[in-house]
Amino acid sequence: MTRHARLVPALGSLVLLLATLLLLFLTGEGVLRLAPWWNDRSVDPSFNPYRPDGHTGFALRAGADTVHRTDEFSVAVHVNALGLRGPERTAAKPPGTLRILVLGDSFAFGFGVGQDEMFSAELERLLRERGLQVEVLSSGVPGWSLDNELVYLRTEGFDLDPDLILIATCENDLGDLGWNRLTLDAERLPMRVEATRRMIDPKGRMHYVNEGRAALPAFSFPGQAWLEDHSLVYHFLRLRLTKLQSAWSARVQRPAAPAWLGREPPPPIETLSQQDIQHALASSDAFQLRYHRFLAGAVEHLSAARGIPVRTLLVSARGSPPDAGSPVAALHVACDKDPTCLDADRVLGRGEEGSPYFFHSDPHWNAAGHRRIAQALADWLEKDPALETAALHASDSSRSRSP
Secondary structure (H helix, E strand, O other): OOHHHHHHHHHHHHHHHHHHHHHHHHHHHHHHHHOHHHHOOOOOOOOOOEEEEOOOEEEEOOOOEEEEEOOOOEEEEEEOOOOOEOOOOOOOOOOOOEEEEEEEOHHHHOOOOOHHHOHHHHHHHHHHHOOOOEEEEEOOOOOOOHHHHHHHHHHOHHHHOOOEEEEEEEOOHHHHHOOEEEEEOOOOOEEEEEEOOEEEOOOOOEEEOOOOOOOOOOOOOOOHHHHHHHOHHHHHHHHHHHHHHHHHOOOOOOOOOOHHHHOOOOOOHHHOOHHHHHHHHHHOHHHHHHHHHHHHHHHHHHHHOOOOOEEEEEEOOOOOOOOOOOHHHHHHHHHHHOOOEEEOHHHHOOOOOOOOOEOOOOOOEOHHHHHHHHHHHHHHHHOOHHHHHHHHHHHHHHHHHOO
16 A cells, blocks of 8 residues: 555544544534523523633623622622623713723622622712712722733723723732733733633633642643633633642642742842743742732833823731731831822721621621722822822813814
């Protein structure tokens, strides 16, 4: 038999195999999208407002309507057409309107409270009562940290034309940086975030995997970003394979910190490789703080280039105060010295026994906590020249667009 004669059946078998795999993939995609036991969200009332995202790892699903239930609360959650929790808003800013964009995690999302009880909604109401024509949009997503938020800001947030950005930074943002796998640009800023701890299933629910912080393998192949945005089969398989991998690697300890972290002075982040940064984030609390500050500086720099002031709300979940000298304690020390930062600890405390501002067992603020924070923010921002300047800029922009 000639070589050509042997090659033709082999190519035919390969084509048949690829066609079979494609058929199985398309069949699986159809099942996950159409079968009611997978995709009918009216049948399963589980909390499912999420979707996988090729840039931020995961985000809120535009148009989602679901209910968030625990032993302490039951609240309706609606995600508007912009992918933000809250009432419907237009991407184009209304003329003469001051628009504030809130970045954050579950606290900015309003975990456990109604849409009208979120501090962003309360802040909008209070500022309007004080004579400002204002919109406050909250882009908060449970589980996000400043890496997700920066990617969102660059890919979508700036397009909303905010006049002021409020970063609701939570203490646990530092640790969350260690859970994500980042794709960095030449300036060592994230272009893409891949979650290795939180994963979204085809029904839009969040699952926690890899609690042991195992070193999960990285997968990169042509078309991956497209699959992350469009394929339910991809995320169905990824969720289950990650669970298997993390279970297999459950005995893997947190990686040791790289030796260069001990150098004085420390090397500039811009000179580090992506692998060095990823390793340091997974192994060093101190480097997590340093990279968090690096990201915060990038938000301020990118915003300043567009004439947008940035303010920070430092958020604490219910719990004991951080250890003195810890990276989390350093966040509070820096906030106290920074006139552009408001520390929620100074407003609400830390949820001590009998606190009226936190849920009893859940660590988040209740509706009273959101109202109190909104009041503190309104009083604080009212004295901030940046808010007055932003309001004047919004008004001037409206007049310049008028015929």
